[in-house]
Amino acid sequence: MTEQRIHHRTVVVRGHELFYREAGPADAPVLLLLHGFPTSSYMFRDLIPRLAGRYRLIAPDHLGFGHSAAPPAEEFAYNFAGLAQLTAEFTKALRLDRFALYVQDYGAPIGLRLALAHPERITAVVTQNGNAYEEGLGAEAWAPVLALIADRNPETEAPVRAIRSVEGIRRQYETGVPAEYRSLLNPDAWHHDATLMAREGQDGIQLALIADYGSNFALYPAFQEWFRTSQVPLLAVWGAGDEVFVPAGAEAFRRDLPDAEIHLLPTGHFALETHAPRIAELIDGFLARRVAGAAVSTR
Known part of the structure; x- marks a missing residue:
């Protein structure tokens, strides 16, 4: 089999440079990988090589994350509707007519908004701790976020800021991971995330997005209606120990x-850190059974 190397590219969308990773044959079925908070397309580093022999993998960094542009919150209105629109335009810039979605954390409301706007383009959904149901919200983890959503002020901002610290990010990686898998967690991952989250301007960017998360709750009924009417093929691969999006959110699909x-x-919230081989196996089998050949790049 020909080795499929990962390419690191950028494209300009609405005047903003968006970074993305790409691998796999140009004419293969497409899987669009949408990352969550507080990470970037870096989270897919172990998954992409395992699937690139049969699929075209494309993993962008959302605006404000990773290596993509990060205009300050005073210059760009950071909200999930805006990120979804940028993602839709990103796919058009790359001439992706039909594709399967892999969504995790923030990637879920971004990808599902895209699906509502362009349902004819979505061939399948792989959700890895990417929520669309109220029962998927872990009560303790969401308490500070819900307080910020209800009333953004210096008092409610403080505990949310702590989530972006090195220790706060590390906790997201480690929580729910059984002892036998802890040694698979690469500390480079949370230090990578924390370094990018510490850049100038990130405070305003991330607080704006977290404060807007309530807009995603309002769309849960629309996401669920799309599931019912489309019967889109869906694979949920979920870290059972995730305290942010708990297993009830997976079962609800x-x-x-x-x-x-x-x-x-x-495992926990970042399941790829410990279970990338198993997740790749599940995705490959799922796409081969349900949608192989349906998502074709036109590049």
């Missing part, structure tokens, strides 16, 4: 998608 394939893995 079956309410609207009876044929959803759901796998709870013995």
Whole structure:
């Protein structure tokens, strides 16, 4: 098999430079990988090589994250509607007509907004701790965020800022990971995230996005209606120990998608850090059974 190397590229969308990683044959079925908070496309570093022999993998950094441009919050209105629109325009710039989605954390509301706007372009959804149901919200983890959403002020901002510290990010990686898998966690991951989150301007960017997260809750009924009417093929690969998006959020997909394939893995919020080989195997089998050949790049 020909080795598929990962390319690191940029494209300008609405005057903003967006960074993305790409691998796989140009004419292969496309899987668009949308990362969450507080990471970037770096989270897919172990997954992409495992799937690039059969699929075209494209993983952008959202505006304000990773190596993409990060205009200050005073110059760009950071909200999930805006990031979803940029993502839609990103796919058009790359001439991606049809593709499967891999969504995690923030990537879920961004990707599902894209699906609502362009349902004909989505062939399947792989959700890895990417939530779309109220029962998926872990009460303790969400308490400070819900307080900020309800009333943004210096008092409610302080605990949310702590989430972006090195220790706060490390906790997100380690929580829910059983002892036998702890040694698989690469500390480079949370230090990478924390370094990027500490850049000038990130405070305003991230607080704006977290304060806007309530707009995603308002769209949960629309996401669920799309699941019911489209019966889109869906694979949920979920870290069972995640305290942010708890396993009930994975199980809830079956309410609207009876044929959803759901796998709870013995790990946490960033399941790829410990279970990339298993997740790649599950994705490959799922896409081969349900949608192989349906998502074709036109580049």
